[in-house]
Amino acid sequence: MKVFSEPGVLSRSERFFSTPSATARRLFYYVTRVGHYYYDARYNFLDSCDIAHLESHKNLFLTYVRSGTMYFETDQLYCAERGQIGLVDCRRPHHFYTKGDAEALWIHFDGANAAAFFEQILAFRGGRQVLTPPADLRIEQELAQIISGLRTGDMTELDRSQRIYRILCALLFPAQSGPDRKNDAIAQAVKYIGEHLFESLSVEKVADAVSLSPSHFSRLFRSTTGFSPHEYIMLHRIDEAKALLQSTSLSVKEIAFRVGYRSEVNFITAFTEKTGTTPTRFRRNTL
Template structure:
């Protein structure tokens, strides 16, 4: 499509997309994407543009401003912006950029997870830039627009940025520790699993263990264990005719009363009701 923006030179391209209702409800979806060759007077200043922006600097340099902060953008760097807020970017030199405005039901959550700052430096953005170009090329090559495939490319892009934002050895080590504990909990779900014993397996204090566990899973160890036990009870109720006392023994609740209390609190139904519903 022909470009009418000041400072945008040939052979720049822009493509717009109107997502289906299904895409709006289920997918990440593009609103517009482009490949621009810009002169030194190129500037974008908006109070709002309801979407999130990924911008990759293929060549040249530019800048980004938001919330009173001015950030330079070098060749190879990538920018991720919440365009629901006022923002300003452009070039005082010249640059070549690929960009994508996108949104989706989970877009804000992804954005919040992967932005400690909006600029991703050169040398760490090659894969994300590749996914960005794949979205652009679906329009550039006039390929059949497959919204599920577009969504996958965008998910791959933002996931790449999310992975970049959390590479620290300490974070990876904590995740590995908690994954090991969760594996142990699954294998020994019918046994008593006191916090002190689980914390000792990873050589930290119970207090520190609870903090680490909740940071990684969003739940306390006790709440996570109850969820594991209730999920196993659901499976046994659906697939066996075991009496409640035996199911309680298999799931670590020890008594039918404890099983019924925990099951009702988690699901809103009694084990007996759940079993009858699944057999209808």
């Protein structure tokens, strides 16, 4: 439907509401309102207004800026320009505004583990709530399809849920669809870790093997795999240990050294923490 009464939102803008079913609330990602807005300099949305207290607003907000600049005040001030995405938890203090003409596609959404996705996406990016996705991730197109589906009524809740999930995954791991050079570096790092698992491995050593600085390598590795390099090495060692526990008669101490631990105690502690059982019990239960 057309928007006629929101200051700073031009009349050619559209907004649609969606009330999720009980099934969607339990199992899916779902939208509660979506829009394609054209703004002018008067737009100034405060979380103290009546709209901000509606259930359809008090969830997660994602907007893709097609033109102009949008400003978001949460814990700090962010600005999203053309091609960028703003991601905001509207259950927390927030303020949106523009200083001139702008255009954006946006959705309010919730459900499933959406809040956990939100927190993890921000955690991977140092809390920054404005993101620049690679163009080939098709996030703009997914948002446009969701809005179109609400306009025509021919998109199911399941389809909307799947599109939201794809968007969240793309924001969580953008480097997986990024330039080949980045993916090649991480593929080389993973191969290097596998080939040197029994050695003393550090982030600096692996980064040097793929000709990246440790800080850049750590950021790139996390954004591509979802793990820090240290966590990946630990989990890979534990996976190798599981295989050896199940398929060999090597002692726990021998396996600890075989997968890169220099202390049997440290190995048992790490294995138990990550699997919920000791190496001995794991071996007994899988034989």
